[in-house]
Amino acid sequence: MRSPIFTVLLIGCICFLTGFSPFSDQNTVEEIAPVTFLAVKQGEEKGSLTVATLVPPIMNEEKQFFSTKVRLLEQGRRQFNFKYYREIRFGQLRMLFIDEQIAKTGIVNLMDTLLTDPEVSPRLFLIVFKGDFEAYTKNQMQKQKDLDYYLYRMFKHYEKENQGEIAVTNIHEFMEKTHTPYSDPYMPVFNVDKNCFSYEGTGFFSNGKLKGQTDKEQDQFFLLLSKSKFLKNVIIEPLDLSLGEVHAIVKKQVNLKDHTVVLKIQYRGRIDEYRGSKDLNSQADFYELTDEIKDYLEEGTVSLLKTFQELGVDPLEIGRQTLTPVSKSMSAEDWLTFWKSAKIKVDCSIELEPLTI
Amino acid sequence: MGDYKLFDKTAEFGNGFIIAFVHQSQLLYFVLFLPKMLQQSYLLFGILAVGILSQINLFILSKSMSYMDSKQGYNGFAKLFGHRNLRIIAFAGIAVILIKLCFIVLGYAEIVHQFIFPSMQPSWLFLFIMLICTYIASQGMEKTLRFGIIAFFCTFWMILLYIPYFVPPGADVLDLYPLIPAGRDEHPWKGMLMIWSSLSGPEYIILALPWINPKQKALTYLSIANGISVFLYIVLFMACLFFFGTPYLGKISYPVLNMIRYLQTPVFERIEIVMISMQMFQYVFLASFLLLSLYGAIRISACSVHKETGRKGLYGVSFFVLVCLFLIDQFFGRQGKELNGWTNLQLWSGTLTYLLIPSLLLVANIRRRRRSSH
Numbered sequence: 001m002r003s004p005i006f007t008v009l010l011i012g013c014i015c016f017l018t019g020f021s022p023f024s025d026q027n028t029v030e031e032i033a034p035v036t037f038l039a040v041k042q043g044e045e046k047g048s049l050t051v052a053t054l055v056p057p058i059m060n061e062e063k064q065f066f067s068t069k070v071r072l073l074e075q076g077r078r079q080f081n082f083k084y085y086r087e088i089r090f091g092q093l094r095m096l097f098i099d100e101q102i103a104k105t106g107i108v109n110l111m112d113t114l115l116t117d118p119e120v121s122p123r124l125f126l127i128v129f130k131g132d133f134e135a136y137t138k139n140q141m142q143k144q145k146d147l148d149y150y151l152y153r154m155f156k157h158y159e160k161e162n163q164g165e166i167a168v169t170n171i172h173e174f175m176e177k178t179h180t181p182y183s184d185p186y187m188p189v190f191n192v193d194k195n196c197f198s199y200e201g202t203g204f205f206s207n208g209k210l211k212g213q214t215d216k217e218q219d220q221f222f223l224l225l226s227k228s229k230f231l232k233n234v235i236i237e238p239l240d241l242s243l244g245e246v247h248a249i250v251k252k253q254v255n256l257k258d259h260t261v262v263l264k265i266q267y268r269g270r271i272d273e274y275r276g277s278k279d280l281n282s283q284a285d286f287y288e289l290t291d292e293i294k295d296y297l298e299e300g301t302v303s304l305l306k307t308f309q310e311l312g313v314d315p316l317e318i319g320r321q322t323l324t325p326v327s328k329s330m331s332a333e334d335w336l337t338f339w340k341s342a343k344i345k346v347d348c349s350i351e352l353e354p355l356t357i
Numbered sequence: 358m359g360d361y362k363l364f365d366k367t368a369e370f371g372n373g374f375i376i377a378f379v380h381q382s383q384l385l386y387f388v389l390f391l392p393k394m395l396q397q398s399y400l401l402f403g404i405l406a407v408g409i410l411s412q413i414n415l416f417i418l419s420k421s422m423s424y425m426d427s428k429q430g431y432n433g434f435a436k437l438f439g440h441r442n443l444r445i446i447a448f449a450g451i452a453v454i455l456i457k458l459c460f461i462v463l464g465y466a467e468i469v470h471q472f473i474f475p476s477m478q479p480s481w482l483f484l485f486i487m488l489i490c491t492y493i494a495s496q497g498m499e500k501t502l503r504f505g506i507i508a509f510f511c512t513f514w515m516i517l518l519y520i521p522y523f524v525p526p527g528a529d530v531l532d533l534y535p536l537i538p539a540g541r542d543e544h545p546w547k548g549m550l551m552i553w554s555s556l557s558g559p560e561y562i563i564l565a566l567p568w569i570n571p572k573q574k575a576l577t578y579l580s581i582a583n584g585i586s587v588f589l590y591i592v593l594f595m596a597c598l599f600f601f602g603t604p605y606l607g608k609i610s611y612p613v614l615n616m617i618r619y620l621q622t623p624v625f626e627r628i629e630i631v632m633i634s635m636q637m638f639q640y641v642f643l644a645s646f647l648l649l650s651l652y653g654a655i656r657i658s659a660c661s662v663h664k665e666t667g668r669k670g671l672y673g674v675s676f677f678v679l680v681c682l683f684l685i686d687q688f689f690g691r692q693g694k695e696l697n698g699w700t701n702l703q704l705w706s707g708t709l710t711y712l713l714i715p716s717l718l719l720v721a722n723i724r725r726r727r728r729s730s731h
Contacts (some may be wrong), residue, residue, distance in 0.1 A: 118472050121626065122619050172619055179605035227526060323534040 033084065034092035036148045038076070039133045040110065041099040043069050049102070051076030054137060054148050055084060063141045067134055073113050091119040094152045096171070100130045100189070100203075100210065108208035111175055122172035125155045128203045128210065131192040139194050151197075164223055164231040167202045178208050181332035182319025186226070189213050204313040211311040214304065221297070221304045224248045225265070225316055234269070236296055239289070243352075244272035254321045260343040261305070261318055267297060270353035280354055294350050301346045309340050363497045363649065363666040364430075370502060370569050372578045375562065377509035378502075379582035381639050382558025384512070384589060386464035387704075389613045391555055391590065392597035395548045396607050398533045401591060403545060407552040408587030411711075415559060415583055418715035419576035422563065424722035430567040431662055437721050447657035453706055454654060458647040459681055460703040462486050465640040472614060473630055483682045486641065491675040493645040494652075495668055501645050502568055508638035515632055516589055518617060522596040532599050554704045556586065557711030558643075563718065564650050648675055 033055045041050040052067035068079040080088045096114070098107055114120045141147050158166040166188050177185035187210075189203040201214040202222055214222055220234050224246060234243040246269035253262040271280070278285040308314060319335040330338075395403065426433050435443050466482035474482075493501055522528060538545070559579060562569070569575075597612045600619070609615050617629040625631075652674045656662055689699040 118475055118618075123621065176600075176602055176605050179608065180602040181604065320529075320531045323531050325534050325536045327535065329535055 031086055032089045033086035034089040036092055036152055037095040037097060038073075038093065039097040039099075039129070039137075040073070040102060041133070042101040042105070047071065049073065049076070051079075052134060052137075053080065053088070054141065055080070055088070056086065063145070063147075065134065065137050065141070073110060089119070090114075090117055093120050093124055095125045095127060095148075095155065097127050097129050097133060097190075098187075099133075100128055103128050103187075103203065103205070103210035106208045108175075108178060111171055111208075114171060115175065120171075122170065124171040125152075125159070126169055126171055126174055126187050127155070128187045128189045128213075129192045130189065130200070132194065133192050135194040136192045136197055140197075164228050166199055167219075167223055167226055167228075174205075177315075178205070181329075182314060182322070182335055183317040184313040184315045186222075186315045202315075204308070204311055204315050206311070206313045211313050212307070214307070218300065218304050218307065221300045222315075224267070225250055225263075225301070225304075233272075236293065239292055239296065240274065240276040241271060241289075241293070242273040243269040243293070245269055252316070252318050252321050254318060254342075256322065256338070258343070259338070259341070260345055261339070262345045262347065263301065263305070263318075264347045265297070265301065265349070267348060267350040269350070286352075286354060290350060290352055293352070294348050297350065298346050298348045301348070302344055305344045305346070309342070309344075312336060312340055314339055363495075363671065364653065365497055366430075366499060366567055368499065368568075372569075372574065374502065374506065374569060375575060375578040376582045376585075377505050378562055378565070379559040379579055380585055381505060381508060381512070382561060382643060383556050383582070383586040384639070385555065385558065385643065386461060386468075386640075387551060387555030387707075388590065388593065389464075389468070389611045391548075391551055392594045392612050393606055393609060394551050395594060396603055397538065397545070397548075398598055398603060399536050399538045400545060400548050401533075401536075401594060403549050404552055404587060404590045404594060407549055407556065408583065408590070411553070411556045411587070412580060412583055414711065414715055415579040416576060417719050418560065418563075419579055421715060421719035421722050422566065422575055424719075424726070425563075425566060428567065431657070433566075437725055444658050444660065447654045450654045451651065451658065453710055454647050454651045455678070455681060456703055456706050458644055458651060458678060459685055460699070461640055461644050461647070462490075462678075462682055463685060463699070465637065468611065468614065468633055468636075471611070472633055479686060480683060483679060483686070486637075486644065487675055487679050487682070489641050490645040490648050491672065493641065494648045494675070495671055498565070498646075498649050499568060501642070501649060502565055504638075504645070505642050508642040511635050511638040515635070516592060518620065518628065518632065519592060519596045521620065522600050522616065528599040532602055533595070550708060551704060552590070553711065554707035555590075556583070557707040559583070560711050560714040561646070561650070563714070564653070565646075648678065651678070 035053045035055060037053060039052040041052070042048075043050050048069060048071050050067060050069050051073065052065065055064055055066060064084075066080050066083065068076055068083075070076045070079060077088050077090070093114075096110075098110075102110075114124065115122065137147065144150065155166075155168050157163060159168045159170075167186055169185060169187050174185040174187070177183045185205045186202050187205065189200045191198050191200045201216055201219040203210050203213040205211065217237075220231060223231050224234070225248065229248045229250065231246045232244065234246050236243065246267055248268075249266040251264040253264070255262065274280060276289075278289050280286055280289070308316070314335075319332075319339060322335065323329050425437070429436070437443075438446060462483060466479050466486060469482055470477060470479045493504055559582070593613050597606055597616065600616045601609055601612060606612055614629055614633065617632055618627070620628050622628065648671075652666075652671050655674060656664075656666075656670070685699060689697055
């Protein structure tokens with residue numbers, strides 16, 4: 001009764017076992033190298049790229065830094081395969097380091113390439129770097145064996161809800177924000193040289209092109225207003241003060257008639273270091289300091305928003321406040337012209353716990 | 358081979374089966390890219406409206422089912438339409454069932470090809486899926502229908518995977534605005550048609566009539582299944598809107614599956630592979646059911662109903678389907694994915710069958726009643 005099915009199964013098994021199979025992907029661990037990052041840089045000629053990576057990612061072997069000049073990203077993978085005895089795979093790709101130059105010319109097509117590959121996760125971290133990535137990696141991998149893994153852990157750490165410190169973003173968020181009107185993507189910017197890999201601030205994109213970035217001081221305000229709305233530490237140098245565990249509750253309003261954008265921000269935090277001259281135990285001094293902090297935060301936020309206006313970006317998605325359930329929304333261009341010339345009003349209030357021992 | 362019967366009936370299924378069948382048939386391939394086609398958030402109301410229409414249609418279906426004597430099977434239909442007419446109807450049915458069957462298998466193979474085995478030839482996938490379907494179908498109609506319950510439990514939990522997309526800050530109600538269409542330049546009709554077509558499928562339950570007992574509250578169970586499906590459509594569409602936002606949604610292929618790639622678990626990373634593999638139960642169940650129906654329709658139109666069913670016939674039919682699959686793949690393969698000519702064909706055929714079968718059946722039943730009462 002069951003003989004035909006049995007025969008088919010038997011033939012099937014024989015085919016698979018003898019290596020005749022329809023799968024052309026072979027995933028033998030010894031033969032593949034699932035790299036964890038790619039660093040993309042502008043090549044010397046126009047339109048060309050320099051792609052770099054570190055192999056092998058896991059094996060207990062001497063690490064090698066590969067770099068090649070190509071026109072297409074996938075061509076990079078092919079070039080690496082020519083030089084290396086393992087096949088490069090993107091299945092474990094976690095980070096994409098993008099050179100500042102290339103970020104300025106537009107990176108949406110690079111993202112498209114990566115998203116087309118079903119192996120590449122949409123959670124791939126995106127990072128802008130300035131400087132010589134090759135020198136850093138070559139120098140650092142002498143000292144630190146699993147360099148790429150620890151870099152990944154760093155981004156993973158800050159990605160988790162409410163970690164603050166670095167505005168981490170991934171490829172999905174980047175693409176969604178690029179395509180959605182009234183919202184522009186951002187990426188962390190790192191400065192790389194032979195000896196260090198250090199965080200510089202957040203870079204802002206519009207239409208897939210890097211427009212500008214914040215410095216460290218401004219970056220604190222951006223982090224407090226963006227997704228996580230939390231910072232472990234806000235350093236206020238002019239007042240010789242540090243605020244800890246700062247949470248922000250942000251209300252954004254767009255007033256089309258008055259041509260103004262209003263931000264109401266409620267901060268909550270505690271003073272965790274103070275080296276100034278005021279006596280925090282005196283009520284009057286404490287109030288005075290609170291006012292000074294408030295003014296500082298207000299000024300800083302206004303200057304951040306002014307920067308956004310100059311750059312013509314809206315990473316805080318303020319324009320989305322104009323959306324209503326019923327009326328027709330304004331076009332993205334109309335919003336941008338409005339935003340560039342809008343008056344800004346920032347209204348901060350701060351709730352402070354004093355420095356206690 | 359003497360006691361080998363494909364369409365034997367030894368037991369009657371409970372009403373839970375109706376829910377499982379209708380639910381499975383309404384959550385097929387179209388749903389996977391329906392959000393992309395709808396795109397505009399105000400079509401959430403479109404889903405609701407089409408869901409209500411579908412409910413009315415199911416009311417007609419249950420009414421006409423209650424007129425039929427479910428025990429009689431083929432003879433019941435023959436009495437209703439006459440042998441000659443039934444043969445013509447069955448002949449038309451061959452085309453419709455074949456389109457739907459090929460559509461399901463091709464669609465599933467396409468998904469597997471895109472998400473799991475991009476380097477594999479899709480024709481291998483047709484072969485594997487058809488082998489499984491043939492095996493299940495060769496167990497007979499009753500076991501195939503029972504397999505439907507397994508398939509139901511294998512796929513029903515998948516909706517839970519979409520819960521994370523409803524958690525803020527990812528989910529922002531501003532993503533759904535504006536809820537009222539602003540311009541007149543959009544064409545929602547194609548989207549509405551697609552919702553209707555993807556809700557089609559419950560009409561095939563009349564082919565399983567002898568195995569179910571439709572007299573008892575069939576309408577209630579049909580409505581529950583329809584309600585669940587409409588709810589799931591809305592959940593999926595909203596999740597897509599939250600996750601991608603309207604403009605980006607239009608650029609994503611199979612958004613419903615694509616968004617699952619974003620989920621992360623500490624144990625394994627590519628949840629979509631598990632999900633797609635589990636969905637195979639659903640596709641294989643409906644494909645084997647349709648394969649048996651196709652075999653039955655061919656027998657009716659060839660006037661060999663009273664001959665014994667044999668394995669050879671069924672294998673012949675599945676081989677025929679396999680050849681059709683290769684041909685369709687050759688012919689439409691170059692037209693690009695999703696809304697190509699082939700999908701449009703299924704879009705219309707699904708729409709028409711769901712629209713016409715319940716009403717035609719009702720009209721035929723009423724006419725016969727009048728005739729017999731005179």
